[in-house]
Structure formats: C-alpha cells, structure tokens
Amino acid sequence: MKLIALPFLYFYTLTAASSVAGCSHDSYDLQPFTIRLSDGVPRMLERIRDTELPGTIPQYPGNEAGISLETLKALRNQWLVDFDWLKEEESMNRYNHFIAKIENLDVHFIHEKSNEPDAIPLILYHGWPGSFLEFIPVIKSLTQKAKTATGKHVSFDVIVPSLPSFAFSSAPGANWTVDDSARVFNTPMTKVLGYKTYAVHGTDWGSGVAWGQFDGFNTSARAAHFAILPFLPLTPEQLEAQNITLNTSLDQFEEQRYVNWSATGSGYFSEEGSKPNDIGLVLYDNPIGQLVWMGEKYIEWSDPKAGTSPSVLTHNEILRSISLYYLTKSILTSGYIYFQNPLGQTGFRYNYTRARTDAPMLFSGFKYNVQSWPRVLAETVGNLVFY
Known part of the structure; x- marks a missing residue:
C-alpha cells in the first residue's frame, strides 16, 4: 500500500502547494459525520449463519472457476467468529x-489535514468493489512531512470521498457519469474546503x-496520478498494429493478465453493465453472496498471496470491505456505475485523447492488476513526468 504514496512526492517540484481560500460551508451544509452501522450487524450475522453452503464442489486449480469453496468457508468462519465490526467502525471514526x-x-x-502550512491538497478516488477504506492505510503517511528525491519537503492534506452511490454518498x-462525479467533487475541493488548486x-x-x-x-486540478488509466488497454493484436513492442518481462506479464481477464474474468462487467438490477437485487440482502461476488475480485486483482503472509491484504480487510457494502446497502446502487458509463464512451474509452492541460501526470502500474498500459501509451494522454 505504501507504494501508492511515493510517486506524489515527485510533483512537489512541479506545482506549488495550494493556499486555502475563504470557505463557504453554510451553502453546502457541511456537517461532521460519525459512522454508526452497528444496528445492522445482528441481521448481517444471522444471514451469514443461515446461508447454506454445499459440502463439496468440483475442484479446479486456483480461482479458475471463481472463488474456491475452501476460501469461502474460511472467510465465512472468520466473519462469524473473529470479525468485530464495532472495532472496525471505531478505527474508521478515528478519521x-x-x-x-x-x-x-x-x-x-474524509478530510485529514497536514500540520504543514504548505501541504498539497490531494483527493483519492476509489472504484468498484472498492470504497474509501482502501486508502485508509496511506492517509497518515501522506499527511506527514517527507522529502522528495530533490531534497524538498512535502506533505498533503488528504481528502478521501465515497463516490456517488457508494457507502455514505447518496445515489444520484x-x-x-464519471464526468458528473468529477464536477460534483470539484465543488467540495474548491468551494467547500476552499482549495484554489489540488492534486488527484x-x-x-x-x-x-x-x-x-x-x-x-484543469485550472484547479493541477497534478494527477493514476494506477489505472481511463482508456481501454490494447490487445496484443492492437499493440502490434501500432508497432508497440513490450520490451520488459513485467510489461509482458501485465499484458497477459489483461488477455486472461478479457477471456475469463470480465463476466461481472457485462452483467453490471447490462442488467445491474438482476445481480444487485439478488445480492441486496445476501452478505455471503456479496462476499462471493466481490471477495473473489479482491483476491484475484491484487495479490495471489492475499490473506497469507507477507501480503498486506488480509481476510479481515476483505471482510470489513464487504461488511461496509452490506451495512450501507450499496451493492445495488454501486453497480450502476457500469450501466451508466457504457464501455468505450465514458469511464473507459476506446480513443486515447490527450488531457487539456500541461499539468504533470504520473502513472504507477501494479504487477497483479488486470489491465496494462505501457509507457508509450501513457505518454500519449498527458504530460507524463513519472512512470
């Protein structure tokens, strides 16, 4: 998780820290918020306990056929025996x-401010099946003063939202579209919190x-770091047609991940992109179903060792994420992001276009992601200063 924080140290040399303008909290009814979802826990545990699982199913290597029954049973047992929502809720409310x-x-x-007067405002956006929880491990380190490669000091004011239809943000x-979300979240950054400029x-x-x-x-968002680009990756055939050669073993590995995902791992994308009600209503009051549907993604998309040392993605991390979805009743509404952003149009686009800004762009590709963008593609869409 710490890898996410490091590239942002670079752009301090490229953009000045933002000053905070006058805020207009009253216009937007800004209120402190405390997470209180414990009333829903007894029903969640009852539903987990009462869900019958098969004794055996056909065995396939790894997650070839989806999450294994063995993994599901282990996660379910931990949910019932060791998982403590009140403890998790308390840890979330420290922010x-x-x-x-x-x-x-x-x-x-979430809005966590650095003690440094020249801290750079930084807003961190999750996706599906993510939430604001995935950034909690890096908030503290980002707000603390650190030194860049050039010897300058930098720290960040960190803002971590829930996207519309996720967790505690209401459904529009x-x-x-994601462009609507971009407009809406520019408002808290510039008008509610009063930052003149910020990074994303x-x-x-x-x-x-x-x-x-x-x-x-682009006058307010003055630097951007991406772990995924909002453009569809190219297939091996498309790369060849554009004379793009993958020279490193890592590029080749990541491209194969994308090929495999396209062939056997993208069924959820088709379902939520075409009939989100069907899967959303089936899973709405079914925590085990949500664990199967989303938990497999956490494991498959992040780290083959998820849940075992030395992976930082523990079973508890998966369970608190699924619990948040269930307790906030956001499994149905969150799925609409696929339906409302048709493939190739908004969100993930076919045509690579260059951002209308000279602000610095940074990209970090993580090995076990299921999409791949070689440097030559990333360079076409922005002022790439870090890859």
Missing part, C-alpha cells in the same frame, strides 16, 4: 468524516473521475 450537500446529493468524504438519478489520484472507476477533473477542471 475526520464529513457530509456536504452538493447538487442535492449527500457527499461523504439515471444517466449519472484515481484507480479503477476513480480514474475516470480523476481524469474528468484533470482534463475538465
């Missing part, structure tokens, strides 16, 4: 949560939101 009213939506975000109406980080669907600000709100 400063807020709700603001923007465009008739309740918008939730039909046809809501995006992964998964959050990359589309970050791109919408980097490209469309």
Whole structure:
C-alpha cells in the first residue's frame, strides 16, 4: 500500500502547494459525520449463519472457476467468529468524516489535514468493489512531512470521498457519469474546503473521475496520478498494429493478465453493465453472496498471496470491505456505475485523447492488476513526468 504514496512526492517540484481560500460551508451544509452501522450487524450475522453452503464442489486449480469453496468457508468462519465490526467502525471514526450537500446529493468524504502550512491538497478516488477504506492505510503517511528525491519537503492534506452511490454518498438519478462525479467533487475541493488548486489520484472507476477533473477542471486540478488509466488497454493484436513492442518481462506479464481477464474474468462487467438490477437485487440482502461476488475480485486483482503472509491484504480487510457494502446497502446502487458509463464512451474509452492541460501526470502500474498500459501509451494522454 505504501507504494501508492511515493510517486506524489515527485510533483512537489512541479506545482506549488495550494493556499486555502475563504470557505463557504453554510451553502453546502457541511456537517461532521460519525459512522454508526452497528444496528445492522445482528441481521448481517444471522444471514451469514443461515446461508447454506454445499459440502463439496468440483475442484479446479486456483480461482479458475471463481472463488474456491475452501476460501469461502474460511472467510465465512472468520466473519462469524473473529470479525468485530464495532472495532472496525471505531478505527474508521478515528478519521475526520464529513457530509456536504452538493447538487442535492449527500457527499461523504474524509478530510485529514497536514500540520504543514504548505501541504498539497490531494483527493483519492476509489472504484468498484472498492470504497474509501482502501486508502485508509496511506492517509497518515501522506499527511506527514517527507522529502522528495530533490531534497524538498512535502506533505498533503488528504481528502478521501465515497463516490456517488457508494457507502455514505447518496445515489444520484439515471444517466449519472464519471464526468458528473468529477464536477460534483470539484465543488467540495474548491468551494467547500476552499482549495484554489489540488492534486488527484484515481484507480479503477476513480480514474475516470480523476481524469474528468484533470482534463475538465484543469485550472484547479493541477497534478494527477493514476494506477489505472481511463482508456481501454490494447490487445496484443492492437499493440502490434501500432508497432508497440513490450520490451520488459513485467510489461509482458501485465499484458497477459489483461488477455486472461478479457477471456475469463470480465463476466461481472457485462452483467453490471447490462442488467445491474438482476445481480444487485439478488445480492441486496445476501452478505455471503456479496462476499462471493466481490471477495473473489479482491483476491484475484491484487495479490495471489492475499490473506497469507507477507501480503498486506488480509481476510479481515476483505471482510470489513464487504461488511461496509452490506451495512450501507450499496451493492445495488454501486453497480450502476457500469450501466451508466457504457464501455468505450465514458469511464473507459476506446480513443486515447490527450488531457487539456500541461499539468504533470504520473502513472504507477501494479504487477497483479488486470489491465496494462505501457509507457508509450501513457505518454500519449498527458504530460507524463513519472512512470
């Protein structure tokens, strides 16, 4: 997780830290927020306990056929025996949560300020099946003063929102795109919190939101870091047609991950992109079902050793993420992000276009991601200063 924080230290030499302008909290009904979901825990545990699982199923290597029954049973047992939602809730509430009213939506975000007066405002966007939880491990280190490669000191004011329809942010109406989210979240940054300029980080669907600000709100979003680009990766045939050669073993490994995902791992994308009600309503009051549907993604997309040392992705991390989805009743609404952002149009686009800004862009590719963007592609979409 610490790898996410490191590239941002670079752009301190490229952009000045933002000053905070006058804030207008009253206009947006900004309120402190405390997470209290414990009332839903007894039903969640009852549903987990009462869900019958098969004794045996056909065995396939790894997750070839989806999450293994053995893994599911281990996760379920830990959920019932060792998992403590109250403890998790307490740890979440150590951070400063807020709700603001923007465009008739309740918008939730964490806002943790550095003690340094010249800290750079940085907003971190998650995707699906993620949430604000995935950035909690890096908040503290980002707010602390660190030294760049050039010897300058830098720290960040960290803002971590819940995307619309996720967790504590309310669900908008039909046809809501990632560009709409980019517009909505520019408001808390510039008008509610009062930052003149800020930096963005995006992964998964959050990359589309970050791109919408980097490209469309380019006087305020003055630096961007992506762990995923909001453009569809190229197939081996497309790479060959564009005379793009993958020279490193890592590039080749990541491209094969994308090939495998396209062939056997993207069924959820088709389902949520075409019939989100069907899967969302089936899973709505089914925590075990949500664990199967989303837990497999946490394991498959991050680290083959997930849940075992030395991986930092423990079973507890998976369980608290799924619990958050269940207790906030956001499994149905969160799936609409696929339906409302058709493939190739918004979110993940076919045509690679260059951002309308000269601000620095940074990209970090993680080995076990299921998409791949070689440097030559990343260079076409922005002022790439770090890869």
